[in-house]
Amino acid sequence: MTQPHIDLLIAGGGIGGLATALAVARTGRRVHLVERAEAFGEIGAGLQIGPNATRALDELGLLDGVLDTAVKPRRGIIFDAVTGEKLTTLDFGEKFLERYGHPYIVTHRRDLLDVLLKACQEEENITLSNGRELVAVQEDDDKVTVEFKDGDVWTCDLIIGADGLKSKVRTLIDETQPVFHGHVAFRGTVPTEQVADFISSEDVALWIGPGLHLMQYPVRGGTLYNQVAVIESPRYAAGRSDWGTSEELHEVFAQTCGPVRRSVDMIEAERGTPVSDREPSDTWSSKRAVLIGDAAHAMLQYLGQGACQALEDALSLAGHLDQAEEDLPLTAIKGYEQDRIERASRCQRVARPWGALWHTRDETTLALRNRYFKQRADDDYTELDWLYSPSINATPNAEGKKYETGQLHHV
Template identity: 60%
Template sequence: MTPSHFETLIIGGGIGGLATALALAQTGRPVQLVEQASAFTEIGAGLQIGPNATRALDRLGLLDELSAVAVHPHSAIVRDALTGEVLTALDFGTAFRARYGYPYLVAHRSDVLSILLHACEREPLVTLENNRTVQTVADTERGAVISFADGDEYTADLVVGADGIKSRVRQLLDISEPVFSGHIAYRGAIDIDQVRTDISTDDVVLWIGPGIHLMQYPVRRGELYNQVAVYESPRYAAGRDDWGHREEFDEMFTPACESVRNAVAQIDASRAWPVFDRDPISTWSTAHTVLIGDAAHAMLQYLGQGACQALEDALSLSRSLAAFPDDLTRAFKTYEGARVPITSKCQTVARPWGRTWHTDDPALLALRNRVFRMRAADDYTDLDWLYAERPSDLGPLRT
């Protein structure tokens, strides 16, 4: 029979929740993780893993395993979605690795999740439960109380909310709703031999244009090609109800060049994904609960940092709790001090960055393209804040 009280309970078994469970266990803390789904799965196909995240995976002991199934792209190429012109590039080669100490990888989300899941299954201090739907979370003087849909109730000294953008745990701090960006995504992966393009499939390729963008890159050892097409819905902006359908998607990508049109024609458009984020908040904790990942700082996809920041959260929280095992308040404030500034910047930078990709303002568009054309492929100056190791990034978790 499963006990009803735990030292540490994690709600949510996505990439962030599993990474946190593993990181905490590697510091000697027993962890119970509950997930509402019947199996551990990830929605979506591709995941960009910047050097800040490959650094985190290395410190969890998983980078070599991921490297074997991921793709190491040569570069990121930005192209004009209407003309096909190359606007700029980012070299992921020797200079990039020397600057940040770790590579840039692209991988299938399910591969990353599987690696984390199997690591947790091998870890004796981690217990995983499926089919656990949380109804409420309360914080009391003696600890947190978690009520489930089946009537069960758990208590815990510490609850980690890794339960996503609609987090139940976050409601202890913030009852606002996620913010809809007006952007709609269609996404999926196809076999690499089905790709119809003359563009290199070894790179991360981003096509940007008025109201649209298309992201492409290989995953799973180069066997699959991930594609994500996003557009800003003019019908939603106009207050109409008939937005987010295939007809609108086709209308928005009709002006694009042939390469983009061919690519989006291969994306499964049977399901649209409205894109949401949240406004930053200054604290992620109560007396006995703390947030990580999208529960803490859901962000738009324009920096490719959603899962990356969750991986950094996992290590930072585990270090803070290991440093102050008997003082949750101090541990939480140490964690927030390290993580809130960088994640808040990611949230606030991603919004205008997306508008810059999608601009139809002639002056801004001309200025953007001119700046892009002028930068060198090995100019990493604007990425240091995101990818460089920070003072709070300490060494490996295991001693």
């Protein structure tokens, strides 16, 4: 059994963990990141990255690399999934870029992870370890002790929990559990030519209907089309055990129009993935542990902000650690929380009713929703300003570079 001591340990090698490792290492700190899987990888396929997150990637010097394989869609379109009617459009063109300073892009999760991983591998202050499954964590006044599945025990001065929805590090802070709402996601990609005759390869398409939605967009430079079909499982609501199956997916989508049914037929997943979130928290830290990403603020996918908020976390935490006068001060962690908790909690809270609006079964709400969507202009961005506008406060690192802290304009 080994028991090395690590100054700063990051648990979790997903997008948030790697981004945090990179941002912190560039402030001059040594970082050791552990990942439970034998190789770095991301569950899922497509990823929407709003301008708040492309801004963060630009701050990390990674945006150009991400853009090599990403797609800049010309617009987002919302359709009624039952009737096929176009409800509204969001223009991602020049006005959008002028307003927010950075583009909205869509990419494959693996492509983004590869860019982050390569940058971390090239950073001399980062050590990466795979096959390290964290099974226990304990904190005392002067250290955190972590135990791995293989029996190894390490200690560290500070642990950053980037270990996702069911975070082991989070048990140092509270014992709350994720909340499952009965939403199940079915994901897959298809070659773009298979959908080119009825779907635009330049757009993000969202089809919304009673208890369901389908999100579609191009990835891998436009060669693949990503699809995510989500249902509010009637079988789960009825207490049945056979929920979240491909059979149930097709039962729920049977009410939709032809293009939607045809698209869903191309999703080969036999079972869907349960989609959970967490209640907003007042704190994400203890004396020697701090959380980022889903470990801190897991949210439903309806704002497309899960990975985006993790990228904001990375820059904020790195900026505050860089400004710290002591090696690992509690004040830096609390400064990070002050920057980030209100904003990320708002994303958590807004995502739930936004999803409920997409999925409404109430005829009055549906009629009002559709009427509102049809009346808005394609370049009306006012409801996005709180999410996408450039930061009004940034924390400089030792070299004077500005790290975004996530305090964006609110309407």
